[in-house]
Amino acid sequence: MEVYDELLRWAEDRGIELHGVAPRSIPGRGMGMVATKPLKANERILLVPTSALRSLDTVRTQVKTKLAKDTKAHAILAADLTMDKPTSKYSPWNAVVPSRESISSSLPLAWDARLHRYLPKPALALLRAQESKFARDWAAIQQSSLFSPSITRQDFLYTWLLVNTRTFYHENHRTAKLPKDDRMVLQPVADLFNHADAGCEVAFTPASFTITADRAYAEGDEVFICYGNHHNDFLLVEYGFVLAHNRWDEVCLDDAILPELSDGQRDLLEEKGFLGKYVLDARTVCYRTQVALRLLCISTEEWEALVDEGEDGGEELQDKVDRSLGRILRKYRGVVEGTIKELKAVEAGEAGQRYMLSMRWQQIRGLIDRTIARLES
Numbered sequence: 001m002e003v004y005d006e007l008l009r010w011a012e013d014r015g016i017e018l019h020g021v022a023p024r025s026i027p028g029r030g031m032g033m034v035a036t037k038p039l040k041a042n043e044r045i046l047l048v049p050t051s052a053l054r055s056l057d058t059v060r061t062q063v064k065t066k067l068a069k070d071t072k073a074h075a076i077l078a079a080d081l082t083m084d085k086p087t088s089k090y091s092p093w094n095a096v097v098p099s100r101e102s103i104s105s106s107l108p109l110a111w112d113a114r115l116h117r118y119l120p121k122p123a124l125a126l127l128r129a130q131e132s133k134f135a136r137d138w139a140a141i142q143q144s145s146l147f148s149p150s151i152t153r154q155d156f157l158y159t160w161l162l163v164n165t166r167t168f169y170h171e172n173h174r175t176a177k178l179p180k181d182d183r184m185v186l187q188p189v190a191d192l193f194n195h196a197d198a199g200c201e202v203a204f205t206p207a208s209f210t211i212t213a214d215r216a217y218a219e220g221d222e223v224f225i226c227y228g229n230h231h232n233d234f235l236l237v238e239y240g241f242v243l244a245h246n247r248w249d250e251v252c253l254d255d256a257i258l259p260e261l262s263d264g265q266r267d268l269l270e271e272k273g274f275l276g277k278y279v280l281d282a283r284t285v286c287y288r289t290q291v292a293l294r295l296l297c298i299s300t301e302e303w304e305a306l307v308d309e310g311e312d313g314g315e316e317l318q319d320k321v322d323r324s325l326g327r328i329l330r331k332y333r334g335v336v337e338g339t340i341k342e343l344k345a346v347e348a349g350e351a352g353q354r355y356m357l358s359m360r361w362q363q364i365r366g367l368i369d370r371t372i373a374r375l376e377s
Ligand SMILES: C[S@@+](CC[C@H](N)C(=O)[O-])C[C@H]1O[C@@H](n2cnc3c(N)ncnc32)[C@H](O)[C@@H]1O
Pocket: 028, 029, 030, 031, 032, 096, 097, 098, 106, 165, 166, 191, 192, 193, 194, 195, 196, 238, 239, 240, 241, 242, 243
């Protein structure tokens, strides 16, 4: 625990206040914050003064001057972290952030690319977007004379992913003029809070960031914040984990529904703005799915009339739609089962990465099973 004691001393020197919480190692989650005494709802548990943030205002002058003017904040912060030496003023913080191995094991961007095809569709789309952001930022580093000798792609990928998983949204008079995705800061110590689908309140003013208990916690409880209302495909790609219980989780049904449609039906759905992005959550299928399924149950003319009038077609049609959904989900369940089986035979990547993918597909299967059971009840 020595490095954490050192971090806390360093944090105190910078005006960071912890009240009733302390960092602890949490199995399966790296480090996390734990209540060191009973906490009451609305009790302030952390304060980080703005002066303690690592932001565009604190990066080295050479990073600012040598990178092109349009370089994104993500790349600037990552470049600045890459330049930290063991003697850096941030070394107590650098000593506690996850290792290179832990980052590259957990985040799909750093995985063996042969595993990417096993990501669910929304996760793969997020990964492709992340790949192009990283390529843009890596190009900015390579085109500059910032690093001499130059750094490797792996060096930069590590700090880029650290920034990806540890930054907080922050606005000041300067960043308010920048695009939203450039308004990011690193917060030593606050970045040790893990995520849950509901958690403590995070707020900022020009003077500080604060974290306030959302409810009472007993001594020893892990205290979470919520990184956002994210489904598990998002958490997997952006943060490298999935939650076992996630009220925001959802499953994309495109691969279940699109194959059921004829070319003509797809064209029609596209024309009306209802092609794809079909989503199932714990309670319901989305409106887009309801509209698309109706096209499988009635004539094109009847369907167009319903869509144009914004009608649902009544109970009898809803029964047909529910039966159609049940049939499609039972079929898609077979596809999901096939992916889980296939993953058992895959040798690419690490066992833990394949386990994570398998766990995600099992969650998808669970959501499908619960929906089938609900439709049949
Ligand atoms: C802001 S950091 C939180 C502190 C981090 N656990 C550490 O050891 O430094 C975010 C990272 O923590 C991990 N994490 C956060 N919440 C988690 C959770 N509920 N389950 C598993 N890992 C989690 C993920 O690796 C994520 O990328």
